[in-house]
Amino acid sequence: MELIVFLVLLGLGYVFGRLSESRHYRAIIQREQVLRDISVVPVKIPPPEYLRHESTLVCGSVVISVDYFKTVAASLRNIFGGRVGAYESLLDRARREAVLRMQDEARQLGAETIYNVKYETSRIGENAGKGLGSVEVLAYGTALIASTASK
Amino acid sequence: MLISNMEVVPGKRITQHLGMVQGSTVRAKHAGRDIMAGFKNIFGGELKGYTELLSESREEAIDRLKQQAAALGANAVINVRFSTSSIAAGASEIFVYGTAVLVEDR
Numbered sequence: 001m002e003l004i005v006f007l008v009l010l011g012l013g014y015v016f017g018r019l020s021e022s023r024h025y026r027a028i029i030q031r032e033q034v035l036r037d038i039s040v041v042p043v044k045i046p047p048p049e050y051l052r053h054e055s056t057l058v059c060g061s062v063v064i065s066v067d068y069f070k071t072v073a074a075s076l077r078n079i080f081g082g083r084v085g086a087y088e089s090l091l092d093r094a095r096r097e098a099v100l101r102m103q104d105e106a107r108q109l110g111a112e113t114i115y116n117v118k119y120e121t122s123r124i125g126e127n128a129g130k131g132l133g134s135v136e137v138l139a140y141g142t143a144l145i146a147s148t149a150s151k
Numbered sequence: 152m153l154i155s156n157m158e159v160v161p162g163k164r165i166t167q168h169l170g171m172v173q174g175s176t177v178r179a180k181h182a183g184r185d186i187m188a189g190f191k192n193i194f195g196g197e198l199k200g201y202t203e204l205l206s207e208s209r210e211e212a213i214d215r216l217k218q219q220a221a222a223l224g225a226n227a228v229i230n231v232r233f234s235t236s237s238i239a240a241g242a243s244e245i246f247v248y249g250t251a252v253l254v255e256d257r
Contacts, residue, residue, distance in 0.1 A: 009193055017195035024197075044158060051162050057154040057231060059209060063202045065188065067195030097197075116157045122235040124201065124243060134188070134198055136205060136243075138233055142155045 013068030020067075021089065028096050035103040039113045046115045046144060053144040058114060060101030063124060064094045065134040091135060095119060098139035111143035152217050153227035153254065160229060163254040169223045173248040174215030176208040177238065205245065209233070212247045225251035 046053075066074075070086040077084045098119070106114050120138040153160065188198050220228045231249035238244050 013193055013195065016193075020194070020196040046157070046161055053161055055153070055155045055157065055161055057156055057213075059206075059233075061202060061205050061209065063198040063205065065191040065195055065198050068193045070195065071192070118156065118232070120233050120235055122237060122243075124237055133192065134201070136201070136235065138205070138209070138235065140156060140231075140233060142157045144161065 009068045010072060013070070013072075017067030017069050021093070024093055024097070028093065028100065031100050032096070035100060035107065038103045038106050038111060040099055040103065040117050040141065041113065041115050042117045042141075044116050046113075050113070050115075050144045052147065053112070054147045055142050055144055056109065056111075057140060058102050058105045058109070058111070058143040059138060059140040060098045060103070060105060061136065061138040062094055062097045062101065063134055063136045064090060064097070066090060091121070091137075094121075094135050094137040095139070098137040102139045102141065106143040109143055109145055111145045114141040114143050117141035152220060152225075153229075154213065154217070154231055154249070155227070155229050156231045156249075158230050160227060160254050162257055163227075164257045165229070165252045165254050167253040169220075169225045169251040169253065171248060172216055172219040172223065172225075172228060172251045173246065174212040174217075174219065175244060175246040176211045176215070177242055177244045178204055178208045179242040205235075205243070208243075208245045209247070212245045216247050216249065220249075220251040223251050225253060227252050227254045 073086045074084050118140055122136050124134045124136055191198055228249040228251050234246045236244050
């Protein structure tokens with residue numbers, strides 16, 4: 001009986017997890033194309049051409065959950081060692097999504113570019129015991145807005 | 152109040168440093184959201200409730216940072232950093248800190 005429950009959860013996790021991941025990747029790639037004009041740069045000090053721009057803090061955050069299949073796949077990996085591909089794609093999605101939300105905020109402010117981008121990652125894991133549970137990624141940076149005085 | 156995570160403010164000169172300011176919040180989500188999150192851990196996907204919660208607490212932490220900076224008479228906070236930690240089951244902390252400064256137009 002327990003084995004059946006386990007297999008059902010595994011199957012559900014695999015199917016729905018795959019679906020949501022591929023859907024998410026499609027959305028990410030599409031939005032990255034749209035928001036490409038707002039450059040995101042992890043450079044501390046902006047070049048002098050931005051000297052007359054207004055600056056303000058922008059953030060983007062996202063919490064993404066693992067699915068059951070990933071949890072099981074990762075715990076198997078823990079036995080044999082090696083790359084944990086299941087978690088890599090999860091973190092990649094979360095980081096890219098956070099940056100996209102930050103770019104969205106910057107666009108609403110009319111910003112040209114975002115400098116000094118930093119990431120903050122943490123896990124919210126109380127639901128999954130020792131496993132990963134879900135990851136939270138916060139991306140933040142300083143948006144530079146061309147002020148009317150600078151033109 | 153100008154908030155920036157760079158060490159310099161483009162086009163402005165820093166005239167005075169007023170010391171470090173900080174803001175933090177600890178938030179927990181209600182049990183219903185926790186149950187939903189438990190389901191999500193099977194199916195995968197974004198936890199919208201948690202995302203909302205975290206952006207709310209981020210806003211609040213920044214508000215507290217601004218209040219402290221205003222109390223010091225600053226007109227900008229630079230070099231802002233965020234830090235998050237999950238301190239207990241079901242509660243997470245957001246901590247934001249930066250340097251309160253006085254800036255003027257160059």
